Amino acid sequence: MNIIETKNLWKVYDNEGTKTEALRGITLAIKKGEFVAIMGPSGSGKSTLLQILGLLDNHTDGTYVFSGKDIGSYDQEEIARMRNGKMGFVFQAFNLLPHASVLDNVKLPLMYSNIPEGEWDVRAQEAVVDVGLEHRMYHQATQLSGGEKQRVAIARALVCDPEVIFADEPTGNLDSKSGEAVIDIIQKLNTEMGHTIILITHETYTAEYAQRIVRLHDGEIVSDEAVSNRKTRADTFVK
Amino acid sequence: MKLKHSVQTALTGLTTHKSRSALTILGVVIGITSIILVMSLGQGAQNLILSQVNGLGATTIAVIPGKISGGPSSAAQTLSDSLKDSDLTALETKANVPYAKEVMPMVLSGGNAVYGNQVYQVSLYGGGTLMTSIMNITVGEGNFFSDDDVLSKSQVVVIGYKVKDHLFDGDEAIGQKIRIGNNTFKVIGVLPQKGQSGLVNFDDAVIMPYTTAQTYVLGINYFNRIIVEADTQDHINATAADITNTLRSDHNITDPSQDDFSVETSADIASTLDTVTSALTAFLAAVAAISLVVGGIGIMNIMLVSVTERTREIGLRKALGACDHDILTQFLLEAVMLTATGGLIGILLGGFLSYVISIILTSALSLSWTFIFPWNAAALGLVVASLVGLVFGIYPARQASRKSPMEALRYE
Numbered sequence: 001m002n003i004i005e006t007k008n009l010w011k012v013y014d015n016e017g018t019k020t021e022a023l024r025g026i027t028l029a030i031k032k033g034e035f036v037a038i039m040g041p042s043g044s045g046k047s048t049l050l051q052i053l054g055l056l057d058n059h060t061d062g063t064y065v066f067s068g069k070d071i072g073s074y075d076q077e078e079i080a081r082m083r084n085g086k087m088g089f090v091f092q093a094f095n096l097l098p099h100a101s102v103l104d105n106v107k108l109p110l111m112y113s114n115i116p117e118g119e120w121d122v123r124a125q126e127a128v129v130d131v132g133l134e135h136r137m138y139h140q141a142t143q144l145s146g147g148e149k150q151r152v153a154i155a156r157a158l159v160c161d162p163e164v165i166f167a168d169e170p171t172g173n174l175d176s177k178s179g180e181a182v183i184d185i186i187q188k189l190n191t192e193m194g195h196t197i198i199l200i201t202h203e204t205y206t207a208e209y210a211q212r213i214v215r216l217h218d219g220e221i222v223s224d225e226a227v228s229n230r231k232t233r234a235d236t237f238v239k
Numbered sequence: 240m241k242l243k244h245s246v247q248t249a250l251t252g253l254t255t256h257k258s259r260s261a262l263t264i265l266g267v268v269i270g271i272t273s274i275i276l277v278m279s280l281g282q283g284a285q286n287l288i289l290s291q292v293n294g295l296g297a298t299t300i301a302v303i304p305g306k307i308s309g310g311p312s313s314a315a316q317t318l319s320d321s322l323k324d325s326d327l328t329a330l331e332t333k334a335n336v337p338y339a340k341e342v343m344p345m346v347l348s349g350g351n352a353v354y355g356n357q358v359y360q361v362s363l364y365g366g367g368t369l370m371t372s373i374m375n376i377t378v379g380e381g382n383f384f385s386d387d388d389v390l391s392k393s394q395v396v397v398i399g400y401k402v403k404d405h406l407f408d409g410d411e412a413i414g415q416k417i418r419i420g421n422n423t424f425k426v427i428g429v430l431p432q433k434g435q436s437g438l439v440n441f442d443d444a445v446i447m448p449y450t451t452a453q454t455y456v457l458g459i460n461y462f463n464r465i466i467v468e469a470d471t472q473d474h475i476n477a478t479a480a481d482i483t484n485t486l487r488s489d490h491n492i493t494d495p496s497q498d499d500f501s502v503e504t505s506a507d508i509a510s511t512l513d514t515v516t517s518a519l520t521a522f523l524a525a526v527a528a529i530s531l532v533v534g535g536i537g538i539m540n541i542m543l544v545s546v547t548e549r550t551r552e553i554g555l556r557k558a559l560g561a562c563d564h565d566i567l568t569q570f571l572l573e574a575v576m577l578t579a580t581g582g583l584i585g586i587l588l589g590g591f592l593s594y595v596i597s598i599i600l601t602s603a604l605s606l607s608w609t610f611i612f613p614w615n616a617a618a619l620g621l622v623v624a625s626l627v628g629l630v631f632g633i634y635p636a637r638q639a640s641r642k643s644p645m646e647a648l649r650y651e
Contacts, residue, residue, distance in 0.1 A: 056558055056645040077562050083644075084560020091648065095555045099255050111244045112560040156559070 002065075003163055003196050004030040004053060009062035011048050011219075022048040024219040025062070032163070035190040035197040037207035037227075040216035046200050047168060049216065053198060054087055054166040055079050067163065084112050088157025088195075090186075092169040094149040096141040096156075102128060103137050106155045113160055127155035131185055147178025154185055164196040165189060171206055183209050187232065205231075245565070249572035256545075260577060263541045266534025267581030267627060268588065271620045273527035275589025276596075278616035281520030283597060283608055288516060290607065292509045298340075298472055299373055300479050301503045302330075302465040302486070320461040321499040326489055330467060335485040338474035343367040344462040346452045352398075352445055353418040354406040361402055361445045363419070365452025373466060376441065379431035381413045389448040394455060397428035399444040419445065422455040475504055524616075531623065534581070535631040542574055542635035553639050554647025567640035574632025575625050582624025586617045 011023040022045045030036050040046045051057040052064065055071065064071050067086065074082065083089075088109075096105050106124040115123070128137055131151040136144060141152065150170055157165050167186060171179035187209045189195045199210055207213050208231040215223040253260045305319035322344070329335055330342045346365035351358050370376055371383050376397075384395050396417065403412045403426075416423040430441050453459055469478040479502050486500050487493075546553070553566055590612050597610035 051645045054558075056648070057643065077564075080557070080560055080562035080565075083558060089558050095551065095558075095648065097552065097555075100251070108556070109559040111248070112556070112562075112565060117241075160560075 001032050002029045003032040003034075003067055004028070004198075005065040006053075007063045007065075009049075009052065009064060010060045011045070011052060011057075012060045022219055023052070023059070026216075026219075026221060028214065028221065028224075030196065030198065032196055033190070033194050034212065035187065035199070035210045037199045037201055037210035037213045038216065039201060039204070039207050039213055041202065043218075044216040045219040046216050048219075050166055050168050050198065050200050053164075054089060055083050056089075080112075084109055085114075085160050086163045088160070088162040088165040090150065090153050090157050090165065090167040090170045092172040094146075094153050094173070096149055096152055098142045099140060101138050101140055102133060102144070102152050102155075105141055105152055106159050109156060109160050115160070123159055124155075127159040128152075130158060131155045145178065146174050147181055150174060150178070150182045151185060154182070154189070158189065158195075162195065164198060167197065167199045169200055169202070171201070171203070179206070184232075242568075245568045245572055246576075248569050249576055252545075252549075252569070252573050253576060259541065259545075263538055264534075264577050264581030264584070266537045267531060267578050267624050268534075268585045270527060270531035270534050271582045271585025271624055272589040272592065273530060274524050274620055275586055275613060275616055276593050277520060277523040277527055278613040279589065279593035279611055280596065281516060281523065282611045282613055283593070283600075285513065285516040285520070286611065287606060287608055288512050289509050292505050292512060298469040298475055299505050300467045300469060300475065300482065301508075302326075302467065302482060303501050303503060304461070304463065305499060305501070319499065320459070321490065322462040322465055324460065326486055327462070327465060329485050329489045330465060330482060332485075336467065336478060336481040338470050338478045338481070339467050340470045341369050341466075341468040343369040343373070343466045343468075344449050345370075345464040345466060346449050346457060346459070347463045348452070348457055350419055350456065352402060352406060354415065357406045357408070359402055359405040360443075361399075361419075362443050363452060363456060364444055364446045365449035365456075366446065367449060369466065369468070370446065373468070374441075376430065376446075378428040381426070381428035383428055383446075384448050389450055392450040392454050393448060394422060394424045394451055395427045395447065396424040397430065397446040398426055399430050399442045400432040401442040402445060403429045417445075420456050424451070424455075475506075479504055528623075531627055535578070535627040538574055538578060538628060539631040539635060542570065542632055543638065545573075546570065546635050546639040549639075550642060550647045550650040553642050554644045554650065557642070557644035558648060563640040566642075567636045570636035570639045571629065571632050574636065575628035578624045578628030578632075579621065582621045585624070586620055589620075590617070 006026055006028045009023055009026040010021070013020040013022055026049060038046045038049060048057070052059045055066075066082070071079070097108065103121075103124050106127050107120055110120045110123065125137070128134055131154050133148060133151050133155065136148060141149060144152065154170075165186070170182055170186065174182060183206055186197060186199065190197045197210070199207070201207050208227055208229070210227055211230060212224070212226050214221055302322065304321040327342065327344050330339065343366060348363040348365075350361060350363050352361045364370070367389055368383065368386050376383065378397060379400075381397070383397055384393065387393075388395055398412065398417070406412070406417060407415065412426045412429055415426050417426060418424075424447060430444070432442070447456075449462070467478065467482060469475045482502050483498075487495075487498065490499060492498060556566060594610050597608050600606045600608040
């Protein structure tokens with residue numbers, strides 16, 4: 001079953017009369033439980049695609065069906081609810097609330113959800129444990145290392161138990177060691193917990209943790225193939 | 240998002256920038272403080288004045304010469320000679336004014352009192368013995384003049400504290416003679432310091448029998464006031480009406496608009512003063528309210544800066560599922576909580592300052608001032624402060640809520 005289906009998706013930015021075509025007819029289907037990496041050089045439209053798939057931005061033309069329903073029929077409030085309950089985001093810049101504790105950062109999406117308040121603490125704690133940060137539960141976000149911050153962001157993306165997790169260059173601001181730890185956790189979310197993952201990266205090395213790599217160039221899909229020799233963290237240790 | 244969590248979120252937003260929040264609300268604090276201060280002092284002054292007017296006696300009626308005019312002390316009234324001996328006699332006649340207990344004429348003037356080579360400008364009161372009770376006069380040294388002094392036009396005076404101080408410079412005043420105009424008067428009494436009574440300050444006063452004043456100082460045969468005491472408060476209106484009728488028939492007046500006198504009860508005076516002080520208080524409060532508007536604009540300015548500065552936070556919250564309405568509520572609550580806090584601080588500060596002022600007025604100036612906390616103004620102030628937050632917060636909050644999550648997240 002496809003969780004995401006796009007047909008001939010276009011995104012045109014109109015900047016004071018200058019039109020920029022960021023996406024030019026993207027047709028893509030992603031199955032539930034898949035781990036897809038989207039690659040491409042900068043300016044290829046990969047971030048734009050992720051923002052549209054993650055309902056952070058509107059597309060100009062074409063159709064986007066999420067979970068069997070055309071998102072064109074949703075109003076702003078429903079889209080906000082979808083972002084909250086069905087999608088999780090991990091950004092390159094972490095985007096944590098700097099003065100809030102790890103636990104409070106993870107709780108943030110719950111505050112906008114319909115999940116009863118009584119469950120918040122337990123859910124947030126579980127998510128923090130899932131990313132291995134139980135010893136940092138009450139630390140302020142500013143006291144954490146980059147890798148830890150990104151793990152908090154992953155816990156935050158997880159806490160509402162979303163169908164799809166969007167990760168936009170999650171290792172982009174990290175050294176290779178913390179980057180590996182982060183990508184390993186993301187892979188486990190897919191293999192062990194069954195979340196659909198859409199990962200944006202420009203490193204082939206990182207992309208090979210996925211099952212499938214979609215390459216973009218100038219707003220078009222240029223290749224879409226399965227990863228034959230999928231990486232896991234164990235491989236890195238062997239090497 | 241539930242309101243409780245919106246409040247928490249807003250509170251966190253405010254406490255993160257404590258000094259900025261504090262500076263932002265300063266305008267509102269000052270505005271509300273001044274309003275509370277003005278209202279409290281205004282009501283205090285009103286109470287003081289009213290209690291003094293009522294101190295004149297709820298049964299006191301003043302007959303003032305001249306047509307009813309704008310103010311209580313217009314020139315026409317002082318110059319009018321419409322109240323004569325015949326009026327006094329008519330008013331003293333039981334058949335005319337049955338409830339009148341006492342009738343006392345008064346003459347008022349100013350002039351220089353001289354002793355040796357000392358000259359002092361004084362207020363001159365000519366009255367009867369009734370002055371002691373009606374105007375709450377107690378004599379510090381010596382005695383007040385008697386009814387016999389009034390009848391015999393004795394050249395005796397009771398002088399105020401400052402008059403004694405200036406003319407006698409610490410020497411014994413009782414028994415000495417001071418000169419006013421071309422005649423000399425024996426000092427028989429000195430009033431104690433702070434001869435404050437009713438609306439009149441007797442520190443600068445020279446008081447003598449009205450007969451003496453008419454004959455030896457002013458050379459007139461009319462009165463500037465006739466004070467009538469009714470026997471009970473219930474009869475005050477009836478007595479005022481009796482006085483009016485008596486004087487009209489005495490002056491051959493049929494058309495009430497041609498009255499050459501006016502009759503005022505202390506209730507009339509109180510209501511006039513009440514109107515004046517209320518108007519003054521309202522005016523000052525309105526001036527103070529301007530600072531609230533200025534404060535509100537300051538809030539709007541800071542909130543706009545804050546919205547720009549927190550663009551990424553707004554983007555993040557939206558990405559995590561906040562809808563426009565949640566963001567709007569958060570920023571609006573921040574603004575309202577800021578101004579409401581400012582209002583609360585202003586109320587406490589204003590209350591405290593007016594309390595301190597009331598203590599100063601009571602102890603330093605020995606006024607019988609009572610501290611009044613203006614509950615109405617406090618409640619109104621809190622509402623107005625919150626409204627300022629609401630009105631001036633809505634624009635920045637809308638700006639915040641309309642940001643697209645993607646653009647907001649990209650903002651550096």
